[in-house]
Amino acid sequence: MGYHYIGSCRKFTNHVSSINFHIVTAPFHSRWRHPCSFLHSKISIGSPPPHGALHAHFFKNASLQNLNLANYLLSLYVKSSNLNHAHKLFDEILHKNTQTWTILISGFARAGSSERVFSLFREMQEKGACPNQYTLSSVFKCCSAENNLQLGKVIHAWILRNGVGGDVVLENSILDLYLKCKAFENAESFFESMNEADIVSWNIMIGAYLREGDVEKSLDMFRNLPYKDVVSWNTIIDGLMQHGNEGFALEQLYCMVEFGTEFSAVTFSIALILASSLSLVEIGRQLHGRVLKMGLNSDGFIRSSLVEMYGKCGRMDKASTILKDVPLNILRKGNFGVITCKEPKAGVVSWSSMVSGYVWNGKYEDGMKTFRSMVRELVVVDIRTVVTIISACANAGILEFGKQIHAYIQKIGHRVDAYVGSSLIDMYSKSGSLDEASMIFQQINEPNVVLWTSMISGWALHGQGLQAISLFKGMLNQGIVPNEVTFVGVLSACSHVGLIEEGCRYFKMMKDTYHINPEVEHYTSMVNLYGRAGYLIEAKNFIFENGISHMTSVWRSFLSSCRLHKDFKMGKWVSEMLLQSAPSDPGAYILLSNMCSSNHQWDEAATVRSLMHQRGVKKQPGQSWIQLKDRIHTFIVGDRSHPQDKEIYSYLDSLIGRLKEIGYSVDVKVVMQDVEEEQGEVLISHHSEKLALVFGILSTSKRTPIRIMKNLRICTDCHNFIKYASHLLEREIIVRDTHRFHHFKQGSCSCGDYW
Structure with a gap:
């Protein structure tokens, strides 16, 4: 049922001086006529408008006096996203009705031009025109986009005062506004008061709870949902996955299949990403087969998800095969900066997934080559892909290419914020250029904990423990709360320069002051701290006192310390503990064999090599580049x-x-x-x-x-x-x-x- 506005025109009750809207009420026609239906069939969204001649014809014959035809021509401009021409035509229409205003307002709302929508809506009230449910839905959409809860509440209050209700589309836009603006009490109260909440209403609520991290509440609503459509399933599966509940998300995917709900293209994308996050290549292959069977393999975003899935599962050959139909040269910008591909965004995402896949699998050179090709073909590369390739440079320690990426960021005009800055600091630090890393850190105003941590870790990696600790103290003085990664850098810094007392104090601070539970990296750093300083007995006691004898990395660190201090007796005992916890770890055998060789105990070294051979353990070949x-x-x-x-x-x-x-x-x-x-x-x-x-x-x-x-x-x-x-x-x-x-x-x- 549509809204019918009855009674005299009333202004909004406005307690905020900055909002000067009022709404005029009047009847409206629920159907918009299309006298030019023969043209309507030829128009597609985003296509060049074929109606310029029609516009000129209207001028010539003064046909703009025919409001139905004028409104229809206005809708053609809006549908073809030609909003400048639409606004020009709008200004030329002398006698506008509600439909005229609504067509233009909805067009700007779809384009995300919220300020234009608010301006037009204000002007509409000043001209005495009456909004309908479509007008109000568009305005509420922009209120949501701009977090303008104040204006949304004013409009909602007017609707309630005038006794207007019954249109679920408008009610859903109001519900979405409250949720987007995090007014959950208002949203829950409004949801309960809705006469005819539909599946969209329920899905909006479920999605909002998931965005807020309230997984239990979203699951309760999902279970109580009278009817679950494909959007409901997509929302809950994707939300669970986003919050780290991949296993439960997979269970819900199986339930969706059992319920007989048909997969949409979005479902396939979500399911493929889920398979990639769990490294379940077999499930991914089954989904791929179903995609082919349903003829959805040409869908750009499904293709991108397939590339990501195969990449995360180590099958870059399959990922490459999928992209054979999307050559980079069809994604490049044209003369007017417009990408000339039918599905440009999806195509770019697919190639970006390819870059990420190479980096994920440690094939850094291949990732860099693909990235270079994208830049060479003038493909618009998103900043996430840029950060991914920066991480590849960091992991491979490739400074020159990292500098080129830094220059590329400056060329495209992207600001070096905390997200990009931390990745650049990490890259320069791991590539051996602390000066550049420090320079970037100093150039960023009000660095956050991630930036401080990146710089502290950089100093620690280079063995500059005192500088790292000094920076950590400066961070605390600035009121920045350290996280678990920060303390990994701090403890590593103490280890590199043998600061036993400081390391123990910071380990205690982490637990007692900041209530951070130690992870394997923290324990390993502490064992390394004791061991490198020659406190081997203390390292041994620390392992057993903290119940971490099951952690392979602490024994490996301990064994390195035994080798460093030439304590063969302790080293042999540690190696036995290490081989018990990690019988297939080649590093354990290499450390023990090297220690035996350094003591000229060739028979012992030969026994270790023989044991490696018997167990099928292969030494990782040394490489330098x-x-x-x-x-x-x-x-x-x-x-x-x-x-x-x-x-x-x-x-x-x-x-x-x-x-x-x-x-x-x-x-x-x-x-x-x-x-x-x-x-x-x-x-x-x-x-x-x-x-x-x-x-x-x-x-x-x-x-x-x-x-x-x-x-x-x-x-x-x-x-x-x-x-x-x-x-x-x-x-x-x-x-x-x-x-x-x-x-x-x-x-x-x-x-x-x-x-």
Whole structure:
């Protein structure tokens, strides 16, 4: 039933001087006539308007006096999103009725132009025109978008005073306003008073509770829902997934199937994302098959969800196959900045998902290549994708490409806010450039906890513990409340510089002052803090006192400390504990074998290697890489695949000889095999970081710092080798291994040989 406004025209009762609206009441016709039905069939939303000639014809024949035709032409402009022409025509119509005002107001409301809607609505009242339910629904929509609860309440009060009711569409727009403005008491009261709440009303309430994080209340409403349509199921499944209840969301998806509710395109997108979050590739494949069967594979957003699902499940080959029909060149901007693809947003999202998939699977180079292609083809890249590729640069330690992304952000005019700033700080820190990271931190006004934490973690990663702790104190003085990640950085900083008392105090502060329950990272940092400082008994006691003997990472950290302090007896016991908790962890075997080798206990080392072989445990191959210009050069031990391998090995042999003259000697104890000393020297001399270093020396000027990344811990011999090289060649050399950064300069390292 539609609204019928009866009685005399009344102004809004207005207690707020800034709101000067009033509503005039009058009857209205519920049907809008379409005298030009032959043209109506030819109009599609978003298409270029074919009615310019019709407009000119109206002018010529003074047909604008025919209000029905004028309103219809106005609706054509609105439907084709040509709002400027619509407004021009609107101004030319002399005798406007409610329909005239409503057509233009609804058009601007759909376009999100709330201020234009409010202005037109005010003008409508001043001209004495009467709003209908469509007018009011559009105004309520804009009130919701702008969080203008005050105006919404004024209009609602007028509706109640005039005894107007019965239209569920308008009532739903009022309900949505209260919920969007977080006026839950008003919303609940209004919902209870609705005479004919429909499925949309229930779905609005369920969605609002989920947005507020009240999962229980949303589930109660969902269970009490008399009839569940596809939107109801989509809302509850997506909401549960957003709040980390993926398992329960999957149960609801199964229930939806049992109820026989037909999947919509949105359902498939949600279900595919759910499968990706749970890494359930088989369910994803079944959904893919159903998509193909229903002929929905051309839907852009389903395609994007398929790409994300296969990417998160490690099937980048399948993800790539899905995108073969969406070449990047059809997504580029045209001469007028308009993307020339039928489904531009969906296509861009699909390719963005491809970038995320590569990064998720550690295929950083492929992700960067795809991102470069998107930029080269002038595809509009959203900031989330930019941040994703920044994280790839951070994880891979690729500084030059990270700088290019930073420049790209500046080029597109995006402000470096906390979200982007924290990712840039992380990237520069992990790529070995603390100066740039610190500069970005200082440029952001009122940094939040994420930014402070990123900078603290950066200092800690580079072994600059005192600077990290100083920054932490500054953060507390600013009234910023630290989170669990902040304390990981702080405890790591204390560990790197051996600040036992400070580390223990901050660990206690985390629990007692900020009521943060320690996670595995905090416990591991504390064991590392004790162990690196040589307090091995205290580290052992800490593990058992806190009941964390089941955590593999704490034993791995403890074993590294035993190796560092050459406590073979304790190390052997720790290795047994580690192998019990992680029998398939290659790191445990490598640490134990290295410790045996360093003590010349070759039989013990051989036993460890034999045990690895029996259990099918494979050692992760060591890799080192270095970026020069736009290329990443990767090396493995004894690598002969590089085009400059002859030059690299020739220079390396020469450099080893020169370093021996100033005191360097090859540490054959780090070799995992019982071999002759001369053979051991050859094995160690060709480690990947040495090859990467020599390539960097040959390819860069003397003033350029050499930055090397390694996927494993740097061995003692390579560490010693690079120290001597930095002194002899007067070069600054920066190496990032799995533990920290090593800044080599003038024959010394920032870690103080303590890593």
